[in-house]
Amino acid sequence: MRRKQSLPMAPTFMVSAPGKVIVFGEHAAVYGKPAIAAAISLRSYLLVNTLSKSCHTVTLNMRDIGLAHTWDIAALPWTVFNQPEKKKSFHSHVTSLDDDLLDTIIPYAEEVSKHLPQQDRKIHISSAKAFLYLFLSLSSPHSPAVIYTLRSTIPVRAGLGSSASVCVCLSAALLLQIRALAGPHPDQPPEEAELQIERINRWAYVGEMCIQGNPSGVDNTVSAGGKAVLYQRQRQGAAGSSSTPLVTPLPRFPKLPLLLVNTRQGRSSLTQVENVSVLRRNHPKVVEPILEGIGEVCNSALELISSTDFDGGDNGSMSAAVEHLGTLIRINHGFLVSLGVSHPRLERIRELVDYAGIGWTKLTGAGGGGCAITLFRPDVEEETIRELEQKFEAEGFEKYETVLGADGVGVLWPAVFRNEDDDRAAEEVDREMFEKAEGPQGIDRLVGVGAQENRKGWKFWTRMAV
Ligand SMILES: Nc1ncnc2c1ncn2[C@@H]1O[C@H](COP(=O)(O)OP(=O)(O)OP(=O)(O)O)[C@@H](O)[C@H]1O
């Protein structure tokens, strides 16, 4: 006779975090220049199933990339992570990875997906590394057995912040499990919500360092807090410690028609950032002014956004402002081309838009493939846009419908949906259904934030407006 399965100890819950679009300032952001970025409606979702006390394993199930691995919790290198001089608390501010800790987890991360070719395994190993570093930092050998199941509607390695949204989800879930977060709830004071976002963001940055090497922190910051922000990494402090980045929410960020097109040319952000670093080292006098120039583009855009009413201004001034913003997009792309981070497929997107004469295009994210954004002129006919989209489709590009300025990290606790008019009709998120949901539409339909108007339950921490 089969044994009855034990009941879960804690309620199943889910967290979610958005991807992002960098509107101005990628790459230069790594060197302390300002960047403007906005959260998008594509998101990652992490389901957390706690198992009974008789289980002693932790499972990482990242279905979109085909990673599924289970570790025995007791066999993980807790003694190294828990040494007094290494041990971090959940409120520590970790700004660099500890080489000893990294070396310790590498063999455990390398246990995953041994059957796969090296290139595919690399992606799995980097996700496993981020997970293990966070799990060993924030949990304990006595943590309950858990299955973490991740699904995402964000294309991987396309410049839309997929890694950051995964890291924000992992950080939020682990902090919730150790009860290190308050809320989110609707009447939470903004200062308290900000503190929770920052706590999640700091640990997400640790995960990002495992995947990206030397990230500026802009991606995880936008993913954690949502909406649109101006982000600036601060210079290293005297003792080598980096100070807290400047993060300014941009509530006036205009809701302009932006087209997001994917080259479907995957690449690693880590490599792109390393390439720029080598270029800067070899040609400091040439590259430094380019990075400065990108920073100035961002400052100019900020000035424009702060002084223009894009939603309610008269037609003439609106048109001039869009033209100004478009020019800045074109200049920013030119700088990125000179840093060597474009790609022939990105140039093809720009070429098609330029030929049609209907807007301005730049790559977004780390480049080398990935996505481009296009801002359309205000007077462009729908028909012309449709024709352009058909050309994109014919040439194998992929277009995304997305909204800029989405919510940041959110929680569904417990992972149960209720219908607006009938509280009794509660529906628990089923792990198997979640795992098997077909593509982004299937994921959105099943658990999507705001995808079903009558579905309630998701709650978000909201950044303080300034
Ligand atoms: N759905 C996912 N499931 C598991 N791991 C993921 C997923 N999406 C991203 N990752 C992790 O993030 C890595 C991709 O990060 P990368 O920085 O190269 O791309 P990106 O975050 O999409 O782009 P960018 O940083 O330019 O915005 C993958 O190698 C993988 O480790």
Ligand SMILES: C[C@@](O)(CCO)CC(=O)[O-]
């Ligand atoms: C290329 C980069 O500027 C943006 C990647 O989305 C890297 C970073 O800021 O960490």
